[in-house]
Amino acid sequence: MDRQSALAALQAAVTAFSREHASASPRWCVALSGGADSLALTAAAVTVKPTTALIVDHRMQVDSGAVAATAREQALALGCVEAQVLCVDVGSAGGPEAAARTARYRALDSARGDAPVLLAHTLDDQAETVLLGLGRGSGARSIAGMRPLDPPWGRPLLGIRRAVTQAACAELNLTPWQDPHNVDRRYTRPRLRAEVLPLLEDVLGGGVAEALARTAAALREDTEMLDGLAERELAEMPTAGGLDTARLVNLPDAVRRRVIRGWLLAGGASSLTDKQIRGVDTLVTAWRGQGGVAVGSPLRSRRLIAGRRDGMLTLHTEPV
Incomplete structure (x- = not known):
């Protein structure tokens, strides 16, 4: 890859994102971890x-404060008008990743x-998200990936692709933080990244990540259209007294389930599964x-x- 093309x-x-989605915003924030993806996004x-x-300093690793301080220095050197370190307390609900x-x-x-x-989610992250949704049977909404x-x-x-963010960091002589959690195979995403996607690329002859991202985009279009009908x-x-089942039963299946989902969320439900x-x-x-x-x-x-x-x-x- 031509390194000079990475930052461009x-x-x-x-x-393009600013033009399409954020043209009215005079400023924005970047969630910066210090890793290659978020550093490259900040530079752009x-x-x-x-x-x-x-x-965000999760304070889950002994050197997290130093990692956050380095990321702050890098952000200011890249031209950020401000860089804030946010220290948080991580709970235990749902496991360490979810918490x-x-x-x-x-x-x-x-x-x-x-x-x-x-947020610095890349095409590779999208492909991993689609695979997780497929494996867990989470329904079209999950397989549609991130918006x-x-x-x-x-x-x-x-x-x-993740390779482009890494190339951009090299082009700018930036040293990204290597999060040990990203290679810890006790976690699901690192195993997908290191084992499953390379195997699929080998078996199917390449282009799997891009194909999964295209699948997500196509499903997202359908999902958004059905969501609009359900709304x-x-x-x-x-x-006021609940939902009339006689009216619900006549709706197409996909629309009816989305109506039910919207009603549940309005009634206080969260983290709904398919x-x-x-x-x-x-x-x-x-x-x-x-x-x-x-x-x-959220009730306990x-x-x-x-x-x-x-x-x-x-x-x-x-x-x-």
Whole structure:
């Protein structure tokens, strides 16, 4: 790869993202870990708009403070107008990866003010996300991968390979931080990266990451269209006493399940799985007097239950 082309490719991607998704924002933030992807994104972002680097110190590794300090120095040297180190306490809910992600996004959201936050997810990250969704049977929404814009989060590099960000860092004489978690095979993504994707590339003759990203883009278009239909249906339905199953049952399956998902989220559900949504759907399509379905929620001492009563889908809580 021509090293001189790497930064230019990143700048073109960030400029196109700004034009399409963030033209009204006079400034933006970049979530900077110090790794190659986020360093390269920062280098490109500062050439397009005034940029603030937000560096989350998870304090999960002994040298995390030094890593954050180095990233801050690099951000300022690249031209960021400001660079903040955000120290967080990582809980345990959902395992270490999920807990760290929750703490990180909460800190970024609190520090960003009214500016969008650019995330350095690449095409390789998108391919891994699609594979995870396929393997877990998480449904079309998961297989559709990450969106370029999911306010306040922006992902300008979803069409860029990881090799390009690494080349850009070399071009700029930047030394990225090598996160040991990224090669720790106790975690799922490092194993996908090191074992599964290379095997697929070998067996299928290359181009697998790009093909998975194209699959995600095609599914995302379909998903967004169906989501729009479901939002209109839900907006037209009376929901004060629950959802009318007689009206729901006549909707196309894909639209009905999205209506149910939107209603559950509005009622306080969170972290919904495809299995939970389909379980609630059976209360509409295969009603035999069965009990309710527990769905994900932030409640700790009680469970959120979707049930059916007098022809209506209802939500209630029960003690754990």
